[in-house]
Amino acid sequence: MKVARIYLLLHVILTASVLVNTFDPITTTVVVGIGATLGRTIYKYFKESCNPQWIAFNATGLQKDLDSKLFGQHIASRIVLKAVNGFMNNDNPKKPLVLSLHGWTGTGKNFVSKLIAENIYKEGMDSSFVHVFTSELHFPHASEIETYKSQLQQWIKGNVTNCAHSMFIFDEMDKMHPGLIDSIKPYLDYYDKLDGVSYRKAMFIFLSNAGGESIIQTALDFWRDGRDRNEIELHDLETALSLSVFNNKKSGLWHTSLIDKNLVDFFVPFLPLEYKHVVQCAMAEMEARGFDPDKDVADQVAKDVIYFPKTERVFSVKGCKTIESKLDYYI
Template structure:
């Protein structure tokens, strides 16, 4: 938004139309039109609306965030950037963008979903057009599965009707009740409209630990063979991950038509983090907390964490998940 609130307000006062903007009857048609226009600008500044005032893709910002803030995830960074950029630059997509992010805890899945939201919506995750669902919080009871299906369908339909460029994030898909996510399958498909509503501009992101073991095994195999981590490519991981979550009876993706009908655009693998990545997370967290950067403190904290294999200590067990709380302990 190019005009600040104070600039807009000052202009309205000087031009003598501020009163007209709020009066039910304007003294002239010209004044009424001008007041309505300026009143709408003021409204769009103060209240989030589903238009370019509040929604606009920043490709450069997303690329820089992925490169500078996400550590150890060269595959995920590349896939996410290309997928989101291609979708947002497509004026007439054939279906919604559907990304499924997989990997062990602390590898950056939630963080990446936040970066995507930040670079599309001016309010980021605080936007009224970004909707986060957590399996254990929003869908906890097996007995209420059919109720959840109906509620989820209504929620998505209502929000996309309100704003076609809506984003839906489903966390803990590995704990989601099997069958629930299939209830929204029609909204992710190649339909132009369903009951008068188009879902083609929406974004759906699924976050899951399922498939993490397969990803870890690939990383271990590369390390054992003496190959560089950066040699790992999407093709080395994607098929194994998709098959793993599809056949996992405890996964929300178990035998789901979303996979069977190829409605997930990308299964994005997040590799286990190494010691150097944990250090990078620690330094970034210190900066975010406004603390004086101290490599010695971060190094000591990182070394005290658990790694595997036990003897070689190559990969972090919890990644960057506990960095924030651990830093508080070490800095105090």
């Protein structure tokens, strides 16, 4: 139906442009005016804007994606779904949603951010309302920290002014200069408005490897005790994780007031991945490429991955991060 309407508009404009040459000057002006108006209508139809046509939370879609595409992360999946669902269904949140995702490389932190974006914004990660900051790319020089603070504040203020439902993703927080993230603390706090701007509908997601060691140690303890990883609960990890991040000098959240003032709503732990999860990743990647998932190929890929500790070989060193490239070799 939408496509039909667009074709109709295009037809009217093209017809109007042809008829222009046969009309007198006054009629020509009217026809051109109609064509310009319709042209602006089509432009607005295609141009992403901050309204429900482009921004609409799909709770069912997010749950389905987390259940079928994220492997070995029962804690993270549950927290993310509840947190985002509760926030997006609240017409009057008291503060922005702040999630801090922690875990070893390749465990799904970036992937979960992508799934959240895809189930909120029609354009997903390509949306003009989703903003990704990478520490080493956007904040490379410690000597420019004050400049970065000012630029970051202005960038966030400008984008939230443009669209209240903006999302900000900070990748490689463990490489971010300590103190930089504190510059945006006011925007994450319980304020109705700051300089006339409300930040309460915005979402901030921090991605970090910091705290990964404590998460791995807990998972390894459970494995050595013969307990299933699905028995690990958030309370087994949360306190140690937040303390580890707060006291880690290499963390962008080192001694940050965001933690001190409890402005991070959830510290989300991502567990290290085992052999079976790597197999699942390989199967899912084959399906995403349009191939019939082949368990034998998936096993070959999983066996080619390096595991740790060296003696037990329980967890994948890089999670599922190299699966895509390794799969090219086998199919």
